[in-house]
Amino acid sequence: MMPARRKVRIRRLHRSELPIETIKLARFLIGKTLVHDLPHVRLSGRIVETEAYIVGDAASHAFRGLTPRNKSLFLDRGHAYVYFIYGNHYMLNISGQREGIGEGVLLRGLEPLEGIEWMQRHRHTKSLTELSRGPGRLAAAMRITRSLDGLDLCAKGPLWLGTATKPAGKIGVSVRIGITQEAHRLLRFYERGNPFVSGPKSLRV
């Protein structure tokens, strides 16, 4: 039977609309749309949780300088940095500074909008709330792999950032999840109460 569809009006964000500062970008991205155009379907979702990784931050992949893996973090703001971790998961970051400065925003939570039935296949689950809650799940649902590393999310391409479909609610701030270095820094941002925000309940309210 026909899958349910929702009309979604999204315009691509131009780089000039992105704040030139990674923490501001991490806040700005809450409520905006992430889109992955596949040949057969458009996958999209509303960004509801982010974390900033900045210069001088020992938890950042760029802390020890540019390497083959992290080079995308040093691209101008709005480029994808995709890496593989724990032998299982891809993570999607968005570079957040001028070219040459290694900073980025990790996307940790997405509220699915379009292509939900495909996301369910990618994730091997029918559960809506578990589809894209958490960075690894988000990448799997959106079919993000290393082949997208370095892509300009503000250019015309398959993976891009779009305008908000509805305004962001109240934004919560907390410590980042799953790190040991610089664990006290308040660099995690999320839409309060949104069910697609990851982490324990205490970090979702």
Next chain:
DNA sequence: CGGCTGATGATCT
């Protein structure tokens, strides 16, 4: 719900 554990492989020391 929260806490724990094993899986799994790229990356850098």
Next chain:
DNA sequence: GATCATCAGCCGG
């Protein structure tokens, strides 16, 4: 060889 920006599955409350 250690580390790792995680997750699914299992258990107890």
